[in-house]
Amino acid sequence: MTMQELRERGLALRRRIFGEATVQARMDAAGGFGAPLQAMVNAWGYGEVWSRPGLALGTRSLAALAMTAAINRPGEFRVHMRGALANGCTPEEIREVLLMVALYAGIPAANEAHKMAHEILVEQGKAF
Amino acid sequence: MTMQELRERGLALRRRIFGEATVQARMDAAGGFGAPLQAMVNAWGYGEVWSRPGLALGTRSLAALAMTAAINRPGEFRVHMRGALANGCTPEEIREVLLMVALYAGIPAANEAHKMAHEILVEQGKAF
Amino acid sequence: MTMQELRERGLALRRRIFGEATVQARMDAAGGFGAPLQAMVNAWGYGEVWSRPGLALGTRSLAALAMTAAINRPGEFRVHMRGALANGCTPEEIREVLLMVALYAGIPAANEAHKMAHEILVEQGKAF
Amino acid sequence: MTMQELRERGLALRRRIFGEATVQARMDAAGGFGAPLQAMVNAWGYGEVWSRPGLALGTRSLAALAMTAAINRPGEFRVHMRGALANGCTPEEIREVLLMVALYAGIPAANEAHKMAHEILVEQGKAF
Amino acid sequence: MTMQELRERGLALRRRIFGEATVQARMDAAGGFGAPLQAMVNAWGYGEVWSRPGLALGTRSLAALAMTAAINRPGEFRVHMRGALANGCTPEEIREVLLMVALYAGIPAANEAHKMAHEILVEQGKAF
Amino acid sequence: MTMQELRERGLALRRRIFGEATVQARMDAAGGFGAPLQAMVNAWGYGEVWSRPGLALGTRSLAALAMTAAINRPGEFRVHMRGALANGCTPEEIREVLLMVALYAGIPAANEAHKMAHEILVEQGKAF
Numbered sequence: 001m002t003m004q005e006l007r008e009r010g011l012a013l014r015r016r017i018f019g020e021a022t023v024q025a026r027m028d029a030a031g032g033f034g035a036p037l038q039a040m041v042n043a044w045g046y047g048e049v050w051s052r053p054g055l056a057l058g059t060r061s062l063a064a065l066a067m068t069a070a071i072n073r074p075g076e077f078r079v080h081m082r083g084a085l086a087n088g089c090t091p092e093e094i095r096e097v098l099l100m101v102a103l104y105a106g107i108p109a110a111n112e113a114h115k116m117a118h119e120i121l122v123e124q125g126k127a128f
Numbered sequence: 129m130t131m132q133e134l135r136e137r138g139l140a141l142r143r144r145i146f147g148e149a150t151v152q153a154r155m156d157a158a159g160g161f162g163a164p165l166q167a168m169v170n171a172w173g174y175g176e177v178w179s180r181p182g183l184a185l186g187t188r189s190l191a192a193l194a195m196t197a198a199i200n201r202p203g204e205f206r207v208h209m210r211g212a213l214a215n216g217c218t219p220e221e222i223r224e225v226l227l228m229v230a231l232y233a234g235i236p237a238a239n240e241a242h243k244m245a246h247e248i249l250v251e252q253g254k255a256f
Numbered sequence: 257m258t259m260q261e262l263r264e265r266g267l268a269l270r271r272r273i274f275g276e277a278t279v280q281a282r283m284d285a286a287g288g289f290g291a292p293l294q295a296m297v298n299a300w301g302y303g304e305v306w307s308r309p310g311l312a313l314g315t316r317s318l319a320a321l322a323m324t325a326a327i328n329r330p331g332e333f334r335v336h337m338r339g340a341l342a343n344g345c346t347p348e349e350i351r352e353v354l355l356m357v358a359l360y361a362g363i364p365a366a367n368e369a370h371k372m373a374h375e376i377l378v379e380q381g382k383a384f
Numbered sequence: 385m386t387m388q389e390l391r392e393r394g395l396a397l398r399r400r401i402f403g404e405a406t407v408q409a410r411m412d413a414a415g416g417f418g419a420p421l422q423a424m425v426n427a428w429g430y431g432e433v434w435s436r437p438g439l440a441l442g443t444r445s446l447a448a449l450a451m452t453a454a455i456n457r458p459g460e461f462r463v464h465m466r467g468a469l470a471n472g473c474t475p476e477e478i479r480e481v482l483l484m485v486a487l488y489a490g491i492p493a494a495n496e497a498h499k500m501a502h503e504i505l506v507e508q509g510k511a512f
Numbered sequence: 513m514t515m516q517e518l519r520e521r522g523l524a525l526r527r528r529i530f531g532e533a534t535v536q537a538r539m540d541a542a543g544g545f546g547a548p549l550q551a552m553v554n555a556w557g558y559g560e561v562w563s564r565p566g567l568a569l570g571t572r573s574l575a576a577l578a579m580t581a582a583i584n585r586p587g588e589f590r591v592h593m594r595g596a597l598a599n600g601c602t603p604e605e606i607r608e609v610l611l612m613v614a615l616y617a618g619i620p621a622a623n624e625a626h627k628m629a630h631e632i633l634v635e636q637g638k639a640f
Numbered sequence: 641m642t643m644q645e646l647r648e649r650g651l652a653l654r655r656r657i658f659g660e661a662t663v664q665a666r667m668d669a670a671g672g673f674g675a676p677l678q679a680m681v682n683a684w685g686y687g688e689v690w691s692r693p694g695l696a697l698g699t700r701s702l703a704a705l706a707m708t709a710a711i712n713r714p715g716e717f718r719v720h721m722r723g724a725l726a727n728g729c730t731p732e733e734i735r736e737v738l739l740m741v742a743l744y745a746g747i748p749a750a751n752e753a754h755k756m757a758h759e760i761l762v763e764q765g766k767a768f
Contacts, residue, residue: 002642030495030502032512033479036692037486037498044684045359045491052676055352059315063322063353067360068492070323072200072456076360076492095161096311097319102165103301104323104332106618107173108196108204111158114165118158128160130258164308172300173615180292183608187571191578191609195616198579200456204616223417224567225575230421231557232579232588234746235429236452236460239414242421246414256416286623286630288640289607293614293626301619324620328584328712332620351673358677362490363685364708364716367670370677374670384672386514420564428556429743436548439736443699447737450703451710451744460744480695481703487685488707488716542751542758544768545735549742549754557747580748584712588748 010047070105138175198233266303326361394431454489522559582617650687710745
């Protein structure tokens, strides 16, 4: 496989999960300066890792939520919260993972993640 | 002791430290989605750990400030800054802990914490 | 439910996942000094969070592996590696999660986690 | 050398890199509460470490960018982004360091850093 | 005050807390390569921050334990565990802080800290 | 360029920096389980990022040391310490970066890094 094909495969999966407009906005967010990183995200992030068989997309989303909550990356957490819902995770499953964040990374990490998750559920009319 | 009693004990202590309106706002911040986490915060955080004898509430506040500054949780730091003042810590004692943050977690962590602490001192008419 | 019942429920689940000898060794590792923390681990960790319905034990294990790899807790990672296998996760599924660690928390975190996971697979005759 | 001389040497270097107005704003940001920390930043940060011979100021800036991106300190990253440009680093060199952040601290850290760096390049008419 | 005086004041305090042999071993641990860092530790760490009035040495030790447990620095945690006991903290007070680590930085951090603390209590004949 | 070519380019660079035996040992450390991660390290890490023009290999090593010290990855730090020396960094330049670690990530991180660096300098007969 060529690198060009890998990047294209990744970009296609990324668009399928997050939607074309969102992906375009993120790809443009750091202009030409950000182009090499975006090429890597498409190739390695989505073309290679996320495209591997052997783990459902929803489970991948739950792992991404757990990690971005635990290591304090709110911008990325919000992206993967929308991705988790698009990949079929229910709000209840997401909540179970966020309660585990409290155990492993502490209550402040879990609390922040709950607030961000709830905001996105409100946006999408799925809050309760 | 039942879980219900533990949660009630915790909520009562939490309200005593932070004030009823603040606690209510935090409990509502993630809606029904956040209810299980809030129940854990009340029971485990305040009903169990913060309610233990053997360490003054003010010393607990200083430890919470040190940790939330060091691990980069600004939302939680602000909460515990207000709690520290309510628990009788002086601005000078708080500052001593934040200067130690510079040694153990680096100057950027200490700097951010100083700015947040100062904002809250300004709010409460205690800045200097 | 009383706290005593919660702790017992948690301890029973913990023993079922990790085996009685392992749990006992961990409960004894910090002597009487560690008893209050172990009581919290049993009650909150296993009695409350891990006992909740709504997420399979194997998926909980994958989330615990992702987080402990990302936040650099090798002792805990090894515990949950054994737990993941006991909860029915395949080595291949675990590997998929650890490849995601490279994306979200960096290659050094993923590399360290791969080495620990492989050691435990060797121990259990499941390496390849 | 006296402490007073060390602080003055540091403040002079700090002003030379970041500009007098920026330094003043940062020194005032936490009022009298922040004065001891600012004295330490001047003395230890700039008077001692940054003033040492043996490493070019531009290389020091690249190391500061790598670390503040990796450990998630956006306020400090922005300061050192401006400092890196003042110290003669090109946008292309900065980008190379930020691509390395993806490898060592994960894509979310690199992504956030790229966005902040691009914003400052836009401000200074150096974006591409 | 001159830098030389500050370093001497710090070294004297450091020896008083940790004992002369321990301090010498730590000062020699990285040879001539480590001399500038050790000079900074003496001057800045102990001569400046730890020497400030306004917070008891024992409370400083508790803050250092909370932070080094939370940010995962076991070598430093062990040093400050011995320092805390030398500064008059009781094992019970130390334990209270370590239980707070579970809330703010997660159970794995607290668990690791408990084990290290217990080992040092055993060494000193203070375990229970 | 194909993925296969990229992996080969990366592996060649990796061997040139760290030596064939070291690279082989690291590639074998997690057996077949680790093969996909190693392929990514070769392709993405060394074939793509480290192979980019625009930043000297020695400067890349300094950035890798700064980050792995700051985020607490001792295994990886040791690897890049050897790489830094192979890429022509002097012990004095490396030390300057490690003193900056104290400012940005705290003294414990810098202290640990100094000890590891010194051990490797001793091994290579370059200690002083």
